[in-house]
Amino acid sequence: MRSALIPIALLLLAGHASGISYITFDKAIGFKGAGGGGFGGKISLAFDSEGNIYVSDEENRLVQKLDRDGNPLLTIPPDPSSPENPFNKPGDICVDGEGNIYV
Structure with a gap:
């Protein structure tokens, strides 16, 4: 199986130019699997x-919680x-604000 990085919407608001906002790509995390x-x-x-x-x-029938660097913290169900x-x-x-997950 060939690994591939999956971009995960980790975008950073970089600034303003002439009143126009723009974003830049920050990093990709994860892999196909x-x-x-x-x-x-x-x-x-x-x-959160x-x-x-x-x-x-x-496809994998699960929910994963990852930290901001993409490190796995929790898999539901185990x-x-x-x-x-x-x-x-x-x-x-x-x-939600209390950490409840809705799927």
Whole structure:
């Protein structure tokens, strides 16, 4: 399997030029794969107030929480192949101010 970096919307507002805002690419994190910072096909993103990244991964049937540098912090469910996995194809994701995750 060939690894590929997946850009994860880590963009930095760089400044203003003549009243026009622009953004620049900061970095890419992740790879094509499963778990541990790997992503399948379609993904959705959310961010919490601490800058952590939440990735809903449709193909791998899981949600990952990554720190701002892309290091894995949490995988939900811990074993996506388990019959008790609540996700079939998780879609959109958001995180509220109390840290609750909605998928």
